[in-house]
Structures are given as C-alpha cells and as structure tokens.
Amino acid sequence: xxxxxxxxxxxxxxxxxxxxxxxxxxxxxxxxxxxxxxxxxxxxxxxxxxxxxxxxxxxxxxxxxxxxxxxxxxxxxxxxxxxxxxxxxxxxxxxxxxxxxxxxxxxxxxxxxxxxxxxxxxxxxxxxxxxxxxxxxxxxxxxxx
Numbered sequence: 001x002x003x004x005x006x007x008x009x010x011x012x013x014x015x016x017x018x019x020x021x022x023x024x025x026x027x028x029x030x031x032x033x034x035x036x037x038x039x040x041x042x043x044x045x046x047x048x049x050x051x052x053x054x055x056x057x058x059x060x061x062x063x064x065x066x067x068x069x070x071x072x073x074x075x076x077x078x079x080x081x082x083x084x085x086x087x088x089x090x091x092x093x094x095x096x097x098x099x100x101x102x103x104x105x106x107x108x109x110x111x112x113x114x115x116x117x118x119x120x121x122x123x124x125x126x127x128x129x130x131x132x133x134x135x136x137x138x139x140x141x142x143x144x145x
Contacts, residue, residue: 005054005055006052006053006054006059006084006087007052007053007054008050008051008052008087008088008091009050009051009053010048010049010050010091010095011048011049011050011051012048012049013044013045013047013049014045016049016051016058017044019051019053019058019061020044020049020051020058020061020072022058023058023059023060023061023074023076024039024061024072024074025039026074026076027074027075027076027077028072028074028131031077032131032133033132034131034132034133035131038131043063043065044063046065046066047063047064047065047066048063048064048095049061049062049063049064050062050063050064050088050091050092050095052075052084052087052088054079059075059076059078059079059084060073060074060075060076060079060084060085060088061073061074061088062074062088062089062092064092064095064096064104068096068101068102068103068104068105069104069105069106069107070089070092070093070096070104070105070106071106071107073085073088073089073092073106075088085115086118089116089119090119092104093119093140093142096142097142101142102141102142102143103139103140103141103142103143104139104140104142105124105137105138105139105140106121106137106138106139107128107130107135107136107137107138108121108135108136108137108138109133109134109135110127110133110134110135110136113136113138116138119140120140121138121139121140122138122139122140123136123137123138124136124137124138124139125137
C-alpha cells in the first residue's frame with residue numbers, strides 16, 4: 001500500500017473522539033469481544049492519540065499515555081497487513097522520543113509480540129490475561145546507549 005492517501009496525525013481525545021471510538025469499538029469491542037466498560041477509561045482524555053485516515057476515513061489509531069504506555073493500537077481489518085500499523089507505531093515512538101520519554105512500554109496481545117519485537121520491544125515479566133486476551137508486557141528504551 002502506498003501512503004499517498006493516508007494521513008497520520010497526533011491529536012487529542014477532545015478533537016477526534018468520534019473517529020477514535022469508531023475504530024476501537026470495531027476492533028476491540030466487536031471483533032475481540034472486549035467489554036465496553038474495559039475499553040473506555042480516564043486515560044483517553046489525558047493521552048496523546050494518533051490517528052491514521054485514508055481518503056478521509058479513519059482507519060487506525062493508538063495512544064500514548066503520560067507515563068509512556070503505548071496502547072489501544074488498532075487497525076481496521078480492511079487495512080491490516082499493509083504497513084499502516086508499522087507506520088503508526090513508528091510515529092508514536094518518534095513522538096515519544098521527541099517529547100523526552102526515556103522509555104515506552106506496552107501490553108502486547110500474544111499474537112502481536114513478534115510485531116513489537118521488530119521495533120526493539122523486549123518482553124518483561126510473565127504473560128497475563130487482560131479482557132480475556134493473553135498479553136505480555138514489553139518495553140523499549142529510547143535513549144541512545
């Protein structure tokens with residue numbers, strides 16, 4: 001996929017919650033059966049959100065919490081395996097690095113661990129269940145050693 005019709009922006013919950021809710025509802029609540037009460041939390045209003053749109057349709061999102069946790073990363077099914085998630089995560093990591101974060105971390109769904117390893121994330125601790133889905137904590141240092 002070329003990215004000529006795809007735009008990636010950093011935004012806030014206040015500016016783009018309609019689009020963010022639509023993507024996350026589709027991927028997490030409908031596809032993965034995450035209970036709605038677990039999907040929405042107080043961190044949405046505190047976080048920086050990242051939104052990908054293709055031809056003005058919102059297709060992917062992620063968020064960066066103030067403590068450095070990357071989460072709520074989702075790509076609509078029609079746009080998966082086309083490099084959207086790769087580009088989106090690269091943008092989130094760059095933003096964190098440019099904002100002075102020393103480290104970022106995430107809770108990767110088991111099937112996504114190899115994806116995050118490509119970005120130099122390292123597993124940390126034991127696997128755990130969140131919203132009925134197996135996860136593994138991962139982290140990445142952002143400071144040059």
